[in-house]
Amino acid sequence: MIAVVLAGTGFFLYLQFQHEAETTVDAGLSSRADELSAVVRREETNLAAHEGHLVGRTDSFAEVLDPSGRVLDSSPVIGDADLLDADQLASALEGPTFVSRGPLPSLSGGSRLLAVPVATPAGKRIVVVGTSTEDRDDAIDDLLQLLFIALPAALILASIAGYFLAAAALRPVEAMRARAAEISTAAPEERLPVPDTRDEVARLGQTLNEMLGRIGDAMARERAFVADAGHELRTPLAILRTELDLALAEGRSPEELRAALASAAEETDRLTQLSEDLLTIAQTEGGRLPLRIQDVRLLDVFEPVERRFARRAAEAGRAIEIGDGGDLKLLGDLLRLDQAVGTLVDNALRYGAGTITLSARRAEAGAPGEDDGTPGAAGDAVEIHVTDEGPGFPPDFLEHAFERFTRAPGAREGGSGLGLAIAATVATAHSGAAQAANRRAGGADVWLVIPFSSGVNQGS
Numbered sequence: 001m002i003a004v005v006l007a008g009t010g011f012f013l014y015l016q017f018q019h020e021a022e023t024t025v026d027a028g029l030s031s032r033a034d035e036l037s038a039v040v041r042r043e044e045t046n047l048a049a050h051e052g053h054l055v056g057r058t059d060s061f062a063e064v065l066d067p068s069g070r071v072l073d074s075s076p077v078i079g080d081a082d083l084l085d086a087d088q089l090a091s092a093l094e095g096p097t098f099v100s101r102g103p104l105p106s107l108s109g110g111s112r113l114l115a116v117p118v119a120t121p122a123g124k125r126i127v128v129v130g131t132s133t134e135d136r137d138d139a140i141d142d143l144l145q146l147l148f149i150a151l152p153a154a155l156i157l158a159s160i161a162g163y164f165l166a167a168a169a170l171r172p173v174e175a176m177r178a179r180a181a182e183i184s185t186a187a188p189e190e191r192l193p194v195p196d197t198r199d200e201v202a203r204l205g206q207t208l209n210e211m212l213g214r215i216g217d218a219m220a221r222e223r224a225f226v227a228d229a230g231h232e233l234r235t236p237l238a239i240l241r242t243e244l245d246l247a248l249a250e251g252r253s254p255e256e257l258r259a260a261l262a263s264a265a266e267e268t269d270r271l272t273q274l275s276e277d278l279l280t281i282a283q284t285e286g287g288r289l290p291l292r293i294q295d296v297r298l299l300d301v302f303e304p305v306e307r308r309f310a311r312r313a314a315e316a317g318r319a320i321e322i323g324d325g326g327d328l329k330l331l332g333d334l335l336r337l338d339q340a341v342g343t344l345v346d347n348a349l350r351y352g353a354g355t356i357t358l359s360a361r362r363a364e365a366g367a368p369g370e371d372d373g374t375p376g377a378a379g380d381a382v383e384i385h386v387t388d389e390g391p392g393f394p395p396d397f398l399e400h401a402f403e404r405f406t407r408a409p410g411a412r413e414g415g416s417g418l419g420l421a422i423a424a425t426v427a428t429a430h431s432g433a434a435q436a437a438n439r440r441a442g443g444a445d446v447w448l449v450i451p452f453s454s455g456v457n458q459g460s
Contacts, residue, residue: 002158010147017143021136022112026098029114032129033096036062037118040125061104065126067093072125078104083113083128092126093117100133109134172201176208188216233271240267278418289429291333298384299326300334302358305342312349318356320345325360328382330452332430337384337450340426344386344446347419352444354389361385363449381432385447392438401436423448 063074069089071080081104084092091097092115099113113130172195183190191212194205246252247260302322313320341358348356363381393401402424423446424434432450439445 002162003155006151006155006158010151014140014144014147018140021139025112025131025133025136026114029098029112029129029131030096032060032062033114033116033127036064036127036129037116040064040118040127041120060129060131061107062127062129065089065128067124067126069126077107083130084115084126088115089126091115092128093124104130107132107134109137169201172197172205176205180208183212188212188219237267237271240264240271243267289336289425291336291429293331293333295329296332296334296337297327297329298360298382301337301341301384302326304338305345306358308342309345309349313356316349318349318354320356320358323357323359323385325382325384328360328362330382330450332450333426336426336429337448340423340448341384341386343419343422344448347446348386348388348390348444350419352388352390354443357385357387359385359387381449381451383447383449385445387439387443387445389441389443392442392444393436395438398436398438402434420446 061075061078063078063083064072065084066072067089069082069084069086071082074080083101083104084099088097088099094117096114096116099115100110101113102110104111110133111130112133113128115126115128118125118127172193176192176194179190179192183192191209192205194209195202243260243264247257247264252260299322306320306322309320345356345358360382363383402420420434420436427434427448427450430450432448434446434448436444436446
């Protein structure tokens with residue numbers, strides 16, 4: 001690119017200098033032609049008295065012709081040489097004519113002529129003035145030689161300077177590359193060195209450090225997830241192993257065997273539910289929770305959930321009721337909504353008390369998202385509520401209720417701490433949200449805010 005720029009600059013300079021030199025020569029010829037024409041008009045046929053006008057400088061000359069081309073007077077340096085051919089003479093009779101020609105006798109180099117018509121009392125005359133172009137040609141040649149020497153030298157110097165400049169500019173990039181090669185998962189807190197230049201390289205380093213920060217946070221969450229999942233799996237597996245060992249022990253009565261197998265079956269159910277929850281979380285960690293969107297009537301969600309948990313609720317001396325809003329419809333994934341509502345009911349059975357009510361209503365003014373433009377404004381979304389009559393949530397726990405592997409202080413064992421997180425994940429995948437609060441009359445109220453027909457966020 002530097003070579004192209006220098007070549008273009010040199011070519012432009014050469015043409016401009018050539019044009020200026022020719023303009024200067026033509027201007028000088030025009031001045032001498034005007035001066036000599038004034039002499040000729042004064043009817044001075046004997047031009048010897050004005051030899052200075054005809055001779056001029058040593059590299060200049062002049063002559064006066066009649067319309068036929070006969071030389072009436074001329075500078076001694078050219079004698080009676082014919083300066084114009086027939087075509088040039090005819091053109092000069094019509095108006096001023098510039099002519100370039102080769103060397104003349106007694107002159108070296110080329111020459112430049114100007115022929116102008118002059119009206120005199122004796123008739124029309126042609127005044128021809130000329131000058132050698134040797135000096136002009138030498139100056140142009142000198143410039144050309146200078147360009148052939150200077151431009152390659154400038155190219156070499158610019159390339160060397162550009163190399164060192166690029167090396168200096170990329171030195172911070174090399175430092176960042178070297179540091180990046182040293183960063184490993186064992187030290188995710190390390191960052192790339194950022195030069196204090198406030199330029200594109202510095203902004204690149206800042207962006208990469210921010211990316212490393214996000215990756216480090218993701219790795220920390222992944223490690224915490226694996227640790228929490230291992231902890232949650234360890235307890236039911238240990239209980240299951242203990243019950244099976246007891247069942248295999250000698251001297252066990254049929255009643256003890258049935259109790260051990262029932263306990264093992266309960267822990268197996270817990271492991272199954274936990275594995276399903278972990279699968280859902282893993283799908284979300286992959287950046288996409290698969291959804292199959294269809295028209296969903298909420299009663300088709302409530303009734304299967306009520307039937308699925310009715311026996312368990314009856315064994316605990318509790319009831320599950322379907323309240324208002326079952327006729328509302330929305331676009332969503334029936335199985336995912338069933339999973340979310342079922343998870344909320346399971347959570348209410350584990351930690352709540354009294355009757356569990358499933359209901360729905362249109363989102364009211366003041367619902368989540370009303371002020372920030374997210375789904376949940378009045379008329380745009382439906383609220384799916386699961387309420388109970390238990391002690392409710394501890395006030396300090398509400399803001400952490402939907403975090404993974406979290407349980408309220410003093411909660412009974414048996415849950416994985418993923419129930420509310422799963423419900424929130426399903427709501428978010430539907431471009432909605434999950435909320436929880438304590439009822440004034442007592443008990444917990446957990447609800448999902450799901451848009452009726454807004455776009456589904458499958459990348460949540």
